[in-house]
Structures are given as structure tokens and as C-alpha cells.
Amino acid sequence: MTQKLLYVKANPKADSQSNTLTLANVFVQEYQTKNPESEIVIIDLYKEDIKPLDADTLAKMFSGEKNRALDYANQFASADKYVIAAPMWNLGIPAILKAYFDYVSYVGVSFKYTAEGPIGLLADKPRKAVHISSRGGVYSEGAAKEFDLSDKYVRTILGFFGINQVESLFLENANVLQGDDLRKAIDQSHQAARNLAANF
Template structure:
């Protein structure tokens, strides 16, 4: 049995293409791997605060020096990190907002990219500690950006995953969604075909 952690980051709770891709992924994954355990964390429902002084204090100060807010921030970071550490498969649902990822997803990454926990510094530079995990990134985009200079999602998320040791990363892009019905249909058809193949 594998554990699958799904991170939803769309601000839209209805009519979200990335959420539809996630639903399709989960349905197909469950059909192919019925014994697997799937956990969904919805960042629009349970919002993760931005990196702030409380979180930095929680990480860096001894426990007996924590303020109440620093202790709460550390507890939140521990919860999110423990979910990631326990997962065998990570699924990130990431609509494109202004050429990048949603700020909610960036906040989640800021809580789980932790020195000494998900990566460590060595004399040869940073080393990821989460080797052996797989990741799937499901994106939705109004235009067509994959492989182009305005795609700041895939390079960033590949780097973030590699930084913590996850090198087996598959991107599935639903693109052209705001370019008219023909482009949108092609974009969704391509994404769904890729989803069916990976599950």
C-alpha cells in the first residue's frame, strides 16, 4: 500500500479545472491502486499563512523560548511536513496565476522545505532527504506556456522538488483554456489522456 498526498491550491471551489484534474486523477488512481490511502489537503479551505517571523522563530529558537504564536507556527509546519514525509506519492494541483503558482502553494512549500528535515546542507551543497518519492503536478493554464519563457511554474516546482530529493516528477498541463473552445477542448483532452496513462 502506498500513501498519496494531494495538495489543492486553486482559489476557486467551483468551476476549477485543476480541481477537475485532481478528481480525475484520484478516481483513476483508486481504480488502479484500490489499497492506497489518499489524503487531500485543500489550501483554499485550510489556508496556510505566509512565511513570517513566528514561523522563523519556531524553527530557530529553543522550544523553551517560543512565544505562543511561534509554538503554534511550528506545530503547523510540523503537521504539514509530517504529511509530506509519510507520503509515497505527492500530487500538486497548481493553476497558473500571473505566470506562476498560487501564493497558497508557495506558502505550503515554505512550511515544508525545512533544513534538517526535508533537506540538509553538506560540504557539497544542499541535499534532499525525500528520495524515493514520486510527484505529479497538474496545472491549468489560460494560454499555452509549456516550454516557453513565461512558464515560471514548471521550472520552479521542478527545482523545489529536486531540492528536497524528489526527482521523479511528472507534469500534466491543461493549456489554452481561455483561447476559445477548440484550444480548450484540445488542452483538456491532452491532459486527460496523460492522466489515464500515469494512473
């Protein structure tokens, strides 16, 4: 069966100006080359004009009426693979990505309540995700490791939906490194993206 990859872009910058999106594009292009039969769906959250959940959408989510959040949740649930591309902002994810997850966290689509507590509905088939992020400093190791709420959140919310195969791909120190050092770090991150994409 055709695999569907959903590429979620959460950065207002043009792709060419964004380390995150440039890295994610390298990943997606390599994935496409290795999996030409795959369907790739791009959702650019800024172009979608995603807004925080409002009263009208919330009411419809509970009344069962058709609404925007349901469309996004159904689209999310229809994929097999996920690329979540977002820069680190203030130790977390950009607010627009949180707003998107607030849409996608939909009772009956991505999770449900049971007597034993909530369970993820997206564990119904093997799904994989990668969180791709550029950040000014280093958080994958060292003193600031516990400050990275972005990767923790992305992994936790995906796990809540039942998606437990989650990889992370970072470009770190992007605001500290300069010149050749930055170029080298970018090149290394692109190589890591190609390696990961080849078996994604």
C-alpha cells in the same frame, strides 16, 4: 507496504469550477481505482488557511519548538507520491502554494545542510510527483516556454527535496480555446491524466 499519495490543492475555486482541480480529480480517481490499497490524503491549502511564514513560526523553526510548519513538513515527508494541483497565476504558482513550500522546506525533514551544500532528505525512498496545472495560454512549447516559472519552480523545489521523478500534466490554452475546441482539449487532458495515473 501501503503507499501514501498526498494530493495538494492550491486553488480557491470549487473543484467543479476549476479546470486544474477537475483534471487533478480525474488523475486521483484513476490512481485510486488502479491502487485501491493506497492511502490518499488531501490537503486543500485554502481550507487550511495557509499564510505566508510569519515571525512566530520562523522563530519556532529555528528554536526547534513544535510549530505548524513542522507538522506540514512531516506530513509531506510521510508520503510516497505527490499530486501538486495549481493553476498558472501570473506565470508562476499561486502564492499560497509558495507559502506551503516555505513550510515544507524544513531543515532536518525535507533537506539538510552539509559541508558540500544542501541535500534533499526525501531521496530516502522512491517517490514520484505530478504537477497538474491549467493555464490560459501555451507554455509547454513555443515562444512562451521560458516564461513558465510555475513548472520550473515545482520541479526545482521537489528536486531540492530529493524528489526527481516528476511528471507534468497541463491543460493549455484554456482561455483561448472555445466551445468544441475547448471541450476537446479538456477531454484530451483527462485522457492523458488517466494514462499517467494508471502507472503512477
